[in-house]
Amino acid sequence: MIIRRERPADRETVRAVLVTAFETPMQADLVDRLRASAEWLPELALVACDGDQVIATVMCSRAHLDPVGTPVLSFGPIAVHPEHQGGKTTVPLMHAMIAAAEARGEAAILLFGDVDFYPHFGFEPAGKYAITPLAGGPHRGESDEFLVRTLAAYEPSMTGSFRYSPAFSQ
Known part of the structure; x- marks a missing residue:
């Protein structure tokens, strides 16, 4: 498995992975809106490939902490094609995203998610940090x-207060 940045040629396949994994186009539509927004960060849109086939996707977009507007990241969505679900794809994809965000000099990644899963990657309750x-x-x-x-x-x-990209509210 190779993890790399998403390319424009991957977009249709990424959409298919999102629709298949979530069984609805809602997350794929969100990604389309994010790509068209000022909060899109192409260097934080990653895919996992099995050979030439995209089997998973993850991304972060720009978000802010109000009232000052401190820039942070909003995590997700993350999706793995059902035939490849499990830690063998998800875990390396999570580590790659965190490393990419760290390499960019980002301060924090925020998400709503499974409290039994995400702490394995260093996620903690945001309230502990007054977020x-x-x-x-x-x-x-x-x-x-x-x-x-x-x-x-x-x-x-x-x-x-954590403020998502407006793309999340459309």
């Missing part, structure tokens, strides 16, 4: 599902 979900934001999950992975550029003053 809260923005009221009225796209996720209505339990606050314990709101997680952060701080990176080397993180500073304790980086607190506030």
